Amino acid sequence: MKTRPVGIGIANADWMASLPSTLSAMPLKNLAVPGSHDSFTYWVDVHAPVGPDQKAYVKYLATMFSVLAKKVMVKWSMTQNLTFKEQLDAGIRYFDLRVSSKPGEPGNEIYFIHGLFGHMVKDGLVEINLFLSKHRKEVVFLDFNHYYAMGPEHHVYLISMLQEVFGSKLCNNCAVESITLDFLWEKKYQVIVFYHHPSAQDIPVMWPGNKIPAPWANTTEPNKLIQFLETTLKDRAKQGSFHVSQAILTPRVNTVAKGLVWGLRNYLVERNLPTIISWVEAQRPGVDGVNIITSDFVDLTDFANIVIKLNNLLLSEQDRKPR
Secondary structure, X not given: OOOOOOOOOOOOOOOOOOOOHHHHOOEHHHOOEEEEOOOOOOOOOOOOOEOOOOOHHHHHHHHHHHHHHHHHHHHHHOOOOOOHHHHHHHOOOEEEEEEEOOOOOOOOOOXXXXXXXXXXXXXXXXXXXXXXXXXXXXXXXXXXXXXXXXXXXXXXXXXXXXXXXXXXXXXXXXXXXXXXXXXXXXXXXXXXXXXXXXXXXXXXXXXXXXXXXXXXXXXXXXXXXXXXXXXXXXXXXOOXXXXXXXXXXXXXXXXXXXXXXXXXXXXXXXXXXXXXXXXXXXXXXXXXXXXXXXXXXXXXXXXXXXXXXXXXXXXXXXXXXXO
């Protein structure tokens, strides 16, 4: 039986519902929201072919060494330990989603992907919807930002699936400044979907990717990451979009080579987490501050709690009591 990581429970399952009225009346773009990077990678399929998001040499190695190579890939493809429900219970409200068809497979089925294929997208969406149906004041951001091996028919299938699964919970694309929790609760909206592809541009419940920029540092060095996060926060648009601070380090080919048997978590993430978390703790939400912050392995620290508690900085003393 899987052991639940230390500090992870259901304490934050209703954190949005518990916010004081001062905060629920603020635009969501000004609140601090915890998110996960490559949110679906808690399980990947070592028996499926290597994904079309990988370079040719990776596919070649996986073909030559089969399951052995894929077991190494798992250590570098997985960026989360928790399922969608466990992440939601922990307080995560932004999900970074990358999807693909399986080339050669009949039909239009879509899967989560990060080097290796994960679960069917529909299964993940159903799991998220079940949580939302039980927690009516919680709101999630679903950011579909990378697509692989997908033709027009796959996009039609995925967009239809999103509408079928979430139905009236889907929030229409509108002015970002108008999106407060009070507004969403009144309309009974719980899902904001960002769809970074022209296929969705005429569909009211699909938000364009330019309304949720997520600048990427692409570095293995924590100090360079912090500098990048600070710079991009200063350059954040004052109006018209949410903002994602990706507090993540990205392995390069030589990083993987050096830490081959250890994997992303042991070789790169754990040793640098204190520096990253210290930066998060020092932030302040608001017009000029952080909005959505994403992390790898959100269970390794008290990440979600740390981000959620930043919202207290927006309160005056009389507003600090929960609703």
